[in-house]
Amino acid sequence: MFDSVPGYEGTSGGGDGAYLPPPMPSMPMPVPEASSHPEWHDNIPSISEGRAWEAFEDYVSSKCCYSSGPIRDGVITNMESFAPYRYRLETFTEARSTELSQEPYTGQCVDAGIQRAPGPWEIAAQPPSYFTEHEDTIRVPYTSSLKKCEPCDGMGMKPCSSCTGTGSKVCSQCNGSGQCADNNTACYNCNGSGREKCSSCSGSGSKMCNTCDGKGKLLVFVNLKVKWSTEKDDYVAQDSSGLRMEKLVKVSGKELFRDAQIMVYPVLGFPDVSVAQASERLIRDHQVKYTKNSRILQQRQTIELITITKVNYTWKEKPYVYYVYGNELKVNAEDYPATCCCCSVM
Known part of the structure; x- marks a missing residue:
């Protein structure tokens, strides 16, 4: 039936419709002229010994099975500051798919064939604020x-x-015998017939169809599914602190650079060549990957300086290490020496 609706051939139900490639842009994006960036700030921020120990204390107190002994008796012996660059590229995309849907017919408009149905990418859909995840469902007109x-x-x-469909079932009291087991009299529940009225259908033998709500007809139409997503990739410049880089995903740093437009272009003139190369590579990858089955509405790139403080301390004459990192002063202490049970390291 829907093979006759131009632009929606092969649309199927079940919500598993594939995402549809967007139309080609009417004209290529103009390449902006090279612009000068503000002076890059590459000094390494640091925190005080007192603040580092306070962050450590807060971390330990949040762990139910961490003893406070190292907090009471531990002594900081050395602190080192690191500040790797983190380049982040975010691409805000819109993807569209179609699926065949149906609902009980109660007099709704039947408009298939009145005029050409608009194509999946011709239908207006209001996106949310940039870089906000959202989904919407729109009924396609004239389908x-x-x-x-x-x-x-x-x-x-x-x-x-x-x-x-019989309207009756085997009596639950006498199990179909028609008699009471204790005195051989007629079963009071079924009056000796051995069968009782079906409670599910009240004895009618039939029930309303749940698919059509008893209407006998269904309205069939195409739904357009619109999904807005933010695709994100990070690059962290090489760092010698020893902290695992995946720990930096959820923290913020000192922002050195921000650029947002429909299509961003690689960072120019950054002192760390690896960051400039990562910018060029990730932008190219995003444009190839996310223009096949979606369209890019906005991109945003940032460069941050993520503060990492490596704290060496001793407790009971043994050396240990913990890290304080990000603006949020998150703590990572994988070798914490005083746990009272087996718990996962966070």
Whole structure:
């Protein structure tokens, strides 16, 4: 049926429609002229010994099975500051797919064939604020038609599954014998018949069809699914602190650079060549990857200086290390020496 709707051939139900490639841009994006960036700030911020120990204390107190002994008796012996650059590219995309949907017919407009249905990318959809995840469902105009409900063959009623359409079931009290087991008298529940009225269908033998709500007809139409997503990739310049770089994903740093437009272009003139190369590589990768089945609405690139403080301390004459990192002063202490149970390291 829907093979006859131009632009929606092969649309199927079940919500598993593939994402549709967007139309080609009417003209290529203009390449901006090279612009000068503000002076890059590459000094390494640091925190005080007192602040580093306070962050450590807060971290330990948040762990139910960490003893406070190292906090009471531990002594900082050395602190080192590191500040790797983190380049982040975010691409805000819109993807569209279609699926065949249906609902009970109660007099809704049937408009298939009145005029050409708009194509999936011709339908207006209001995006949320940039870099906000959201999904929307829009009924495609001029695709609605009627069909007979197949489960009930258009009758609106189906045989009751509990009693197989008979309206009665074996009596639950006498198990179909018609007699009471204790005194051989007629069963009071079924009056000796051995069968009782089916409670599911109230004895009618049929129930309303749930598919069509008893209408016998279904309105069938195409739904457009629109999904807005933010695709993100990070690059952290080489760092010798020893902290695992995946720890930096959820923290913020000192922002050195921010650029947002429909299509961003690689960072120019950055003192760390690896960051400039990462910018060029990730921008190219995003444009290739996310223009196949979606369209890019906005991109944003940032460069941050992430502060990492490596703290060496001793407790009971043994050396240990913990890290304080990010503006949020997150702590990582994988070798914390005083746990009272087996718990996962966070």
